[in-house]
Structure formats: structure tokens, C-alpha cells
Amino acid sequence: MDNKTLYSYTALFRTPDEIIHAAEAVQEKGYVKYDVNTPYPVHGMDKAMKLKPSRLPFVSMFFGFSGTFFSLFMMYWMASIDYPVIVGGKPFFSFPAYVPIMFELTVLSAAVMTVIVMLAVFFKLPNLRHPFHDTDYMKAVSSDQYGISIEAEDEKFNEEEIKALFEELGAHKIEPIYFDDEEYTFKQTVFEPKFISLLVIVGLLVSGTTYFSLNKLMNMIPFNWMRFQSKVITQEESTFFSDGFGMRMPVKGTVAREHIPYLYADKPEEAAVNLVNPLPVTKANLELGHTKFNIFCSPCHGYFGEGDSRLRGQFPNPPSLHSEKVRNWKDGRIYHVLMEGQNSMPSYASQLNYNERWAVILYIRVLQRSLNAKETDL
Amino acid sequence: MSSVSEIEYTKKSIPAPLRNAGFVLLAVGLVLSLLGIFTDPQRSAFNNIILLMMLISVSVGSLFLISLEYIAGAVWSTPFRRIFEHLASIVLVLPIVALPILFNLHDVFHWMHQEVMDADPILQSKAPYLNETFFLVRVGFYFAVWILFYFLLTSNSKKQDKTKDQKLTKRNITISAIFLPVFALTISFAAIDFMMSLEPHWFSTIFGVYYFSGTVLASLSAGTFIMVYLSKKNLLFKGISEDHYYSFGALLFAFINFWAYIAFSQFLLIWYANLPEETVWFLQRWEGSWMYISILTIIVHFAVPYFGLLSQPSKMNPKRLASMSLWIIFAHYLDLYWIVMPTFSESGFVFGWIEIGYFILGLGIIISVFVFKASKGNLIPIGDPKLKRGINFRL
Incomplete structure (x- = not known):
């Protein structure tokens, strides 16, 4: 117990009002490295913690506009340069038709990239070795309680003072959180025999069952690349026509392109x-x-x-x-x-x-x- | 919930600059528009339609926002509802504003000429709807319905100031529920009658929605400007917060996008289908110098307010809100001008002292009617049970 290093001191509260009050008090005492954990976003928390406005909106704006211009360029290149096809008598570069797609791609890339950047850059996820993992504190704040934790790295950190502060604020549970040394020093490597053999087993299992079920049970040819289509191919028989032939004679009087009939045979x-x-x-x-x-x-x-x-x-x-x-x-x-x-x-x-x-x-x-x-x- | 009596509100008089500005604008506008009627009656009649639609936007749009608040049970807007109630009282002057048009109907509406009607089989098939008698009946009906609902909604709200009776809120919710579908129909048909029928061959099924989007923008921005002005002069209540401003800004921003969405939808469908009977309206607005007005409308009505209100701090900034809402009122005027005037001058746009005069008159009427109503009544609904929560509203 004693050789463990302390990560933070935590306190649990039962109502959102208490946690906002606690956050204000901790902020007022001058702690810098502290955080609040709540089951849902508590309104007014950013004000209580005096947080700066998030920079996430700029990420959204950047990726939103890049979606706009990317889609505009993509459609311009496809429809006007690479494969120009006249659609509905409109010009190759017909901007109004592009606007809905530009709008959609703006929304899509802004939304997806905001979430990805938020998780990966702002929240630094995935994090497999956070000290909060598997603690009672984390379990409580992910269901129905509100917690605050002051990290040991804070310059003003003092166990007794913080304990007193939390007690004064009315926390119903005060608990120190320690680094889990085993988890923290554990180094993951890709070439671990266990991991590699698991990959091999999973790969064999997936490909084997897929091959067996599709090829052997359902007689489906994988990746037939459009070889079999429901259309009549040359020399194929057909049940549609009464004579059973897939190929048809041209209609009487049909003239092939660029064919000029010769009217003077034997004359x-x-x-x-x-x-x-x-x-x-x-x-x-x-x-x-x-x-x-x-x-x-x-x-x-x-x-x-x-x-x-x-x-x-x-x-x-x-x-x-x-x-x-x-x-x-x-x-x-x-x-x-x-x-x-x-x-x-x-x-x-x-x-x-x-x-x-x-x-x-x-x-x-x-x-x-x-x-x-x-x-x-x- | 805490009781209503906690709110401190002392009625103060409307500041003189606003009162004087309204009076001066009204006087200058009246003089210019009267001059216009005598020098160029047809052009004045077209301008009068723009003015009328502008005032309908602000007044009936305010009625819509009031009933929307009741229906949605919104709390944040309750302290500002009285502003919109005062703005809605412009419905009372609508018949007077419409009067010069009614005398000049034949100058404006092409289809009212019997000989034009007789020569045109397409117009003949529309004759059961587009005829003078039915038109007048409809216009009368719109004004009657709007004025009726104005009195129903605001009298209850005013009564509540004294009695503090919570049942009145409930009664207003019922009235609002009846008013909203009535509003949807009347505002669409008013747009069709006054603006779409200027070019009787043309039709667009989205036109009512298009006008509605501008309506909400105009009333909301008028209300926003007055809200910022009054709160700056400490006439509303103590403790107006960024969250209140933000709500106004977000709603404005939403409706700027809604307008652009609807306007573009209307254009895209007509552009794609490329049917001659539909494209003629947009072709007219792309002809000659009208092209510049069309492009200007996109910039003024969408691009500038969009970027002006895009970021969160700009929605919370009262100065930005005030400037943007003034801008949007002008943008709505430009939008109406773009809809109405190409029928009057087909070769290119005309903009002169008559147009300016009518715009000034519109601003004058809005400010003067508001000042007149506001100096008689309270500026916040002091009897409303939601008021306290509305003042303490936090996002």
C-alpha cells in the first residue's frame, strides 16, 4: 500500500448544485490541476471552473469548410474534367446542382471530424492506463454521483488541506486514487506471441467460416466481379423467347451503321x-x-x-x-x-x-x- | 417556484432619442411617399406593396413568435414577450397601409384587367381565384383574423399584469394552438395574393414558406434590436445575461440558414426542372441590372449575417446583435424589393427617393407604433408565472 504513488484526491457529491459549489471553491483556492467527473454535462460547470472557451469549434469550422471545398473540387473535376457528361442539358460545371452535396459534405466532415478530434486529440483517447480505471470513484461518477479530483501534481497539493476542504464542502466520500503500478508499467508490444496467435486464429476462423458457408453451403462464388449478371450474353440460351435462343435476328429492314446497301448485285x-x-x-x-x-x-x-x-x-x-x-x-x-x-x-x-x-x-x-x-x- | 412579486419593475418612459427618431422617420417617410403618390402613382403602388409586406412580416411574425413561445412553453423569451406584443400591434395599422394599394389595384395587378383576362386562356383558368371581389374578400379576411388574434393574445397577457392569474397563460396556449395553423395559411395566401400574383402566370409551391422565413427573420430582428436597445438603457430588467443574448442570436442564425435553405430550394427545383413557365420568374431577375440585385440579395441576406453570427461570442455580443438585426431588417426589405419590383421595371432595377421614402416610412411606422404602445404599457409581462424563471434563465 505504501509504495504506491498517489495520483489524486477525490471527493464524491450527491447533487449537481453541490458539485458546482465544490468546483467554485476548489477554483477559488487556486488549484490548477483538478477535474470534475459527472454522469452528464452539468450546466454552468465551465463557468464554475473558469474554463476557457473550447477550441473545438475551430476544428469543426476548418473541417466543415474543407468538406465544402473538397466536394466542390471533386464534383468539378469529375463532371467537368475527367468524365464530362451532359446531364439534363446543363453545363458541365453547374454549380446549383453541387450545392446540396457541398452542404451534405460540409455537415458530414464537420460532424465526423469534430467527434474524432474531440476523442483523439482533446480527450487523448484511447487511454488504457488511466489511474481512474476500475476505481469505485469512476463507477460512482459514471452512474449517479458527482465527483471532483485534485491531482497530486498540483503545486498546492497537500493531503490534509484537501481532505479538510472536501469535508467542509460536504463530500460524502473522500478517497485517494493511486497509480496502478502493474498497469502503468505494463508495456504492450505488437509481436507478443499471445497477440499474434490470437490474430492468426481469428483470421483463420473468419476466413474459414466465410469460405465454408458461402462456397460450400450456399454455392456462392466469392468475388465474381459481375461475371454473372441477369442479362442475356452472346450465344446464351434464353427462356424468355419461345425459340429458346438468347440472340435475336435484327428487325427486317435494319441497316447497320455506316452500311450502304448495294442495289446492283449481278447487274x-x-x-x-x-x-x-x-x-x-x-x-x-x-x-x-x-x-x-x-x-x-x-x-x-x-x-x-x-x-x-x-x-x-x-x-x-x-x-x-x-x-x-x-x-x-x-x-x-x-x-x-x-x-x-x-x-x-x-x-x-x-x-x-x-x-x-x-x-x-x-x-x-x-x-x-x-x-x-x-x-x-x- | 418563487412568487412573482419578487420582481422589481418600475415603469420608465421610453427614451426621447428613440421617440424622436421614430417621429422624424415617420414624418419624412410620409412626406416622401405622398410626393411619390402624386408624381409616380404606379411606382408608389409597387413600393406600397413592399411596405405592406414588410409591416406584415414584422407584426404578424411577432404574433407568430408570441404564440410559438406559448406553444413550446419557452421560458427564456418570456421577459421579452411584451416587446413582440408591442411590435404585433402594427397589425392595427395594416389596413391603413393597404388602403393606397386598394385604390391602385389596376396599376399593380396585371390580372385585374378584364381585357387581359379575356385574351389569356391560362389566366381564365385561374379566374375563380384571381378576381377582384375574391381578392378583396381575402385581404379583408387576413386583416380581420390577424387583428382578432392580436387582441385575443395580448389582452390576456395585459390582464395578467394586474391579476397575475395563471389560467390566462393556459388560455393563451389554447389560442396560440388555434392561431398557428391559421397563421400558416394566412401568411402563405397573403404572400401569394400580394406578391406571387404580380406575375399571374408564374407559380411556386414553396413561395409561402419562402415569405414565412423572411417574416420570422424580420420580426425577430426588430425585436432583437429593440431588446438590445432597451436593456442597454436599463428599461427591461436587471440581470440580462449572455444566455439571453445567445438565444436571440442563435434563433436569428437559425432563421438566416432557414431562409437560405428555402430560397435555394425554390431556385434549385426550378433550375433543375427547367420548365419555361417556372423559369421565367428567375430569368426576369437575372435580366439586365437585376442580376446585381439577385447577387446582392444572396450576399446581404445570407453571407454577411451568416458569418456575422457564426461564432458563439458574436451571438452573445449585444453590439453585434444590434448591428446584425438592423442589417437583417434591411436585408428583408431588399428581399421584398427583389420579389416585387422586377414586375414594375423589367429591363433593370430602379432605386430612387421613392424607394428610400417608403423604406423610411416603414422604419418610422415600426418605431412609432412601438413607442406609442410601449409608453402606454409595461415593457415586461410582470404577471407572467414564467417571468422569474425567464429572467434567471441560464443555458
């Missing part, structure tokens, strides 16, 4: 009469035709359309594109060949799109002109 002469090259002779179009010709046409027709294939006789060489016949063909007739193929040449409709076909025809005309130039070209 080369009509194609020659009706189709006109829609592309103007521009450098860009000629270059497109050049590229595509070299990729798709030149392997058989040769780079200059002379039928000098690079296939070295593996296929019969095609006729020259510079023949009288081809030179006199209308653009539409050549287009027909590109669409339908001719003799052993297959259709190139799927390799070349609409513009590329006409660009290739432009380039063929250029090639023809280069070998059979008119007099006016000179």
Missing part, C-alpha cells in the same frame, strides 16, 4: 450507268486509295496495275488494268467488280468500306492516266 451494266464516284479528287482521297490499293490490290494486280503479280504463278495472273476495256469502264463498273469479284477475284466488299472502294477507283484512274496520258496532260 454490272446498271451499276455502270447508275453509280458515280462520290469522292472529289483530293490529295487525301488519292493517298487513301494508294494505301488501300497497295494493301489489297497490288498482291495480284501489281503496284502499277499491270498484272505483274508478286505471287510468282501460284495464282493465274490477272489481266492488266491498263487494257482498253478497263480504261473505258465507268467507275460504277469497277465498283461492281470490287463488290462482287470477277473470275477468280473474290469480293472485296468486307475488306474495303464505301469510301475506301471509291478511293481505290480514283487511284486506279491515276495509274491508268500515268501510262496512257492524254496530250493535254503534257
Whole structure:
């Protein structure tokens, strides 16, 4: 008992009026390191203890405004910079729509951070080794009594004087509080075998039961990352349609995007009469035709359309594109060949799109002109 | 509880500066507004609506605060209830203030012209409500109800000064319970009739609440200013504490936020839906120089008082309270000006001696009626059973 160090002297009172009176008296005597413990905030206590106004409101204000500006910046960045999407015909940065969220985040961050800062910084919690732990004094003030404690560190601390003061004030129980040496000198370490093994056991238990109950009992695949959704996927069967297929044929008359239907299948002469090259002779179009010709046409027709294939006789060489016949063909007739193929040449409709076909025809005309130039070209 | 007789209260006369200020403001305002009626009757009629709504705010809002105190059983405000009772007596002059408008109805209300009504199918469908006879009946009904409840509430309270009968408090609680729903309806419909119907095509379901929020602010700030002034002159009671000031400041602060909340809700819903028949009202207030008034209203009515009353010490500081409450009265005038005047001058705002004259007249009426009533009656309800507790009120 004697080798214990004293932490404070405490007194218990039964009414809030008594505790306010006691606090005033202790304050008047000039004690500095004392504190009052009550089951609920007693009104007028801060005045009795002459406490300075708390600085907690500034914490609230700081985090409140940081919530305001953070949310404003967040929404501005998301809606105007990172992923601009027009919503309801409003501008990307539409401030009025942000105000409710700014308000909410102001309140949220102010409230949460006030509580966290209050507990962690102002109250210095968690504190596992306070001398008040497990004392009768603490039990009393947490249920129905009002206590005051003067710490031994106070400069004016004197056991006899304080005892007399408390008795004079009418305390019904006066009690010294000692440091619990065992608790105070106890050092917690993270790598304690007990603690580590407990962690391992808890980890195994949680993951094991989760795995067993979800995977084995409920046949749920953990973390399926949206692999299984209630939608029809390609090649999947469906009970919704009467024929059991998940995939549907497009509605009759459906035209794919950028698809231009070809109306002259097996009608080369009509194609020659009706189709006109829609592309103007521009450098860009000629270059497109050049590229595509070299990729798709030149392997058989040769780079200059002379039928000098690079296939070295593996296929019969095609006729020259510079023949009288081809030179006199209308653009539409050549287009027909590109669409339908001719003799052993297959259709190139799927390799070349609409513009590329006409660009290739432009380039063929250029090639023809280069070998059979008119007099006016000179 | 300690008995009522312990309270020392000796009636003193209202200080001369306040009396004179009220008289001068009233006289200058009257002269300017009369000049206005002769030089520009239409503009004066619009200003008269602002003045009327301002006085309704202060007087009927005070009635609301009185009945709120009875209903909630509030203790802290009991010593100051008489201030609001005196302010509420402005309801008695409301019919006189409304009279010039009633002579100028056709200048102000677009929908009162029969030829406009006939040409407009939308207005025709609103004709069962928007017609001159029904309008006058409604206005008469509002004034009658407000004056009736003013007499019911204050006569009981005055009687209590002499008899110290606790039953009168109970009776006033019943009257307040009846008055509050009546107040909610009359104040909303008064706002709709006098201000929303200025633009008869437009409608906003939150408009009544919007005006109500300004109403409470105006009456509360008028009461706060008078409370600070009187307690500084030692006319109220001994021992007015920071906790009393803080209660006023906190209530003011709450209603500043409430006003901003309601005003923004009204704007946000209309802005989001983007329906032409609703946006027209805000577009009008964003046109030309009205834009500056709109922005000014946000700053004056929300930002300045918000930061002015944000911290705890500023709510306890009587000087700050007095300056902020004066500011809020002006802000409420600006708010009403922003609601009413764009109908009169669509291209941009007009602000001249007529507007100033009517504002001065409003201040003059508020101060003079208060001084007149206060010099006749007590400044605190000396017979109220809650008075002692109210004086000793601590947070």
C-alpha cells in the first residue's frame, strides 16, 4: 500500500448544485490541476471552473469548410474534367446542382471530424492506463454521483488541506486514487506471441467460416466481379423467347451503321450507268486509295496495275488494268467488280468500306492516266 | 417556484432619442411617399406593396413568435414577450397601409384587367381565384383574423399584469394552438395574393414558406434590436445575461440558414426542372441590372449575417446583435424589393427617393407604433408565472 504513488484526491457529491459549489471553491483556492467527473454535462460547470472557451469549434469550422471545398473540387473535376457528361442539358460545371452535396459534405466532415478530434486529440483517447480505471470513484461518477479530483501534481497539493476542504464542502466520500503500478508499467508490444496467435486464429476462423458457408453451403462464388449478371450474353440460351435462343435476328429492314446497301448485285451494266464516284479528287482521297490499293490490290494486280503479280504463278495472273476495256469502264463498273469479284477475284466488299472502294477507283484512274496520258496532260 | 412579486419593475418612459427618431422617420417617410403618390402613382403602388409586406412580416411574425413561445412553453423569451406584443400591434395599422394599394389595384395587378383576362386562356383558368371581389374578400379576411388574434393574445397577457392569474397563460396556449395553423395559411395566401400574383402566370409551391422565413427573420430582428436597445438603457430588467443574448442570436442564425435553405430550394427545383413557365420568374431577375440585385440579395441576406453570427461570442455580443438585426431588417426589405419590383421595371432595377421614402416610412411606422404602445404599457409581462424563471434563465 505504501509504495504506491498517489495520483489524486477525490471527493464524491450527491447533487449537481453541490458539485458546482465544490468546483467554485476548489477554483477559488487556486488549484490548477483538478477535474470534475459527472454522469452528464452539468450546466454552468465551465463557468464554475473558469474554463476557457473550447477550441473545438475551430476544428469543426476548418473541417466543415474543407468538406465544402473538397466536394466542390471533386464534383468539378469529375463532371467537368475527367468524365464530362451532359446531364439534363446543363453545363458541365453547374454549380446549383453541387450545392446540396457541398452542404451534405460540409455537415458530414464537420460532424465526423469534430467527434474524432474531440476523442483523439482533446480527450487523448484511447487511454488504457488511466489511474481512474476500475476505481469505485469512476463507477460512482459514471452512474449517479458527482465527483471532483485534485491531482497530486498540483503545486498546492497537500493531503490534509484537501481532505479538510472536501469535508467542509460536504463530500460524502473522500478517497485517494493511486497509480496502478502493474498497469502503468505494463508495456504492450505488437509481436507478443499471445497477440499474434490470437490474430492468426481469428483470421483463420473468419476466413474459414466465410469460405465454408458461402462456397460450400450456399454455392456462392466469392468475388465474381459481375461475371454473372441477369442479362442475356452472346450465344446464351434464353427462356424468355419461345425459340429458346438468347440472340435475336435484327428487325427486317435494319441497316447497320455506316452500311450502304448495294442495289446492283449481278447487274454490272446498271451499276455502270447508275453509280458515280462520290469522292472529289483530293490529295487525301488519292493517298487513301494508294494505301488501300497497295494493301489489297497490288498482291495480284501489281503496284502499277499491270498484272505483274508478286505471287510468282501460284495464282493465274490477272489481266492488266491498263487494257482498253478497263480504261473505258465507268467507275460504277469497277465498283461492281470490287463488290462482287470477277473470275477468280473474290469480293472485296468486307475488306474495303464505301469510301475506301471509291478511293481505290480514283487511284486506279491515276495509274491508268500515268501510262496512257492524254496530250493535254503534257 | 418563487412568487412573482419578487420582481422589481418600475415603469420608465421610453427614451426621447428613440421617440424622436421614430417621429422624424415617420414624418419624412410620409412626406416622401405622398410626393411619390402624386408624381409616380404606379411606382408608389409597387413600393406600397413592399411596405405592406414588410409591416406584415414584422407584426404578424411577432404574433407568430408570441404564440410559438406559448406553444413550446419557452421560458427564456418570456421577459421579452411584451416587446413582440408591442411590435404585433402594427397589425392595427395594416389596413391603413393597404388602403393606397386598394385604390391602385389596376396599376399593380396585371390580372385585374378584364381585357387581359379575356385574351389569356391560362389566366381564365385561374379566374375563380384571381378576381377582384375574391381578392378583396381575402385581404379583408387576413386583416380581420390577424387583428382578432392580436387582441385575443395580448389582452390576456395585459390582464395578467394586474391579476397575475395563471389560467390566462393556459388560455393563451389554447389560442396560440388555434392561431398557428391559421397563421400558416394566412401568411402563405397573403404572400401569394400580394406578391406571387404580380406575375399571374408564374407559380411556386414553396413561395409561402419562402415569405414565412423572411417574416420570422424580420420580426425577430426588430425585436432583437429593440431588446438590445432597451436593456442597454436599463428599461427591461436587471440581470440580462449572455444566455439571453445567445438565444436571440442563435434563433436569428437559425432563421438566416432557414431562409437560405428555402430560397435555394425554390431556385434549385426550378433550375433543375427547367420548365419555361417556372423559369421565367428567375430569368426576369437575372435580366439586365437585376442580376446585381439577385447577387446582392444572396450576399446581404445570407453571407454577411451568416458569418456575422457564426461564432458563439458574436451571438452573445449585444453590439453585434444590434448591428446584425438592423442589417437583417434591411436585408428583408431588399428581399421584398427583389420579389416585387422586377414586375414594375423589367429591363433593370430602379432605386430612387421613392424607394428610400417608403423604406423610411416603414422604419418610422415600426418605431412609432412601438413607442406609442410601449409608453402606454409595461415593457415586461410582470404577471407572467414564467417571468422569474425567464429572467434567471441560464443555458
